[in-house]
Amino acid sequence: MLLTIRKQLRSHPALIPLFFFIGGGAAMSLMYLARLGLRNPDVSWDRKNNPEPWNKLSPNYQYKFFTVNMDYSKLKKDRPDF
Amino acid sequence: MAETMDEKIKNYRTAPFDARFPNTNQTRNCFQNYLDFHRCNKALSTKGQDVAPCQWYQRVYKSLCPMGWVAKWDEQIENGSFPGKI
Numbered sequence: 001m002l003l004t005i006r007k008q009l010r011s012h013p014a015l016i017p018l019f020f021f022i023g024g025g026a027a028m029s030l031m032y033l034a035r036l037g038l039r040n041p042d043v044s045w046d047r048k049n050n051p052e053p054w055n056k057l058s059p060n061y062q063y064k065f066f067t068v069n070m071d072y073s074k075l076k077k078d079r080p081d082f
Numbered sequence: 083m084a085e086t087m088d089e090k091i092k093n094y095r096t097a098p099f100d101a102r103f104p105n106t107n108q109t110r111n112c113f114q115n116y117l118d119f120h121r122c123n124k125a126l127s128t129k130g131q132d133v134a135p136c137q138w139y140q141r142v143y144k145s146l147c148p149m150g151w152v153a154k155w156d157e158q159i160e161n162g163s164f165p166g167k168i
Contacts (some may be wrong), residue, residue, distance in 0.1 A: 041102050042110055051167070054102040054110070061101050072101070 039063065087135045094138075097145040108146055113166070115143035116155060120168045 009015055037043060041054040041063055060072050103111040119139035126133045143152070158164040 042105065042107070052114070054114075057102050059101050063101075063104050070099070 087138060091134075091137050091141065094141050097142045112143055112147040112151070115139050116147065116152070117166050117168060119143060120159070124168060 041057060041061070044051060044053055062070075062072050097111075097115075100111055102114075116139075119136055122136035122139055123133050126136060155164060155166075159168075
């Protein structure tokens with residue numbers, strides 16, 4: 001299949017940017033989904049060995065890309081038990 | 083912000099921003115504070131210390147959680163059928 005694509009590209013070289021843009025877009029969406037699945041503080045993959053992974057984050061941890069009114073130098077409230 | 087826990091509880095207005103739960107969906111925030119309140123009570127009372135600091139968690143979950151959920155969970159705890167780990 002790649003051979004066919006290569007032959008067609010050689011006769012229509014203007015299609016190459018198309019591959020770049022579509023490939024780039026697909027890569028960006030997959031990366032965002034991976035980030036959401038792995039880094040989002042709301043998810044927990046392994047409930048037996050690592051339940052509640054969000055409790056291991058520091059109180060300054062910023063997950064969002066843009067925060068408009070938030071100054072992330074706060075401190076934690078009341079954890080000194082368990 | 084070196085207030086003691088008592089002062090913080092006395093000056094409590096509403097649940098503060100929690101970096102662990104930055105999104106609009108605060109369900110987990112509510113549940114986590116509910117769990118933390120009960121875990122704190124359990125941990126401090128087994129150690130024999132005063133459970134007053136745990137009031138913070140109770141204030142926060144009362145601010146965040148719908149009353150129906152709190153009532154349901156309290157009932158489940160009394161029955162022994164509460165699904166969370168305390």
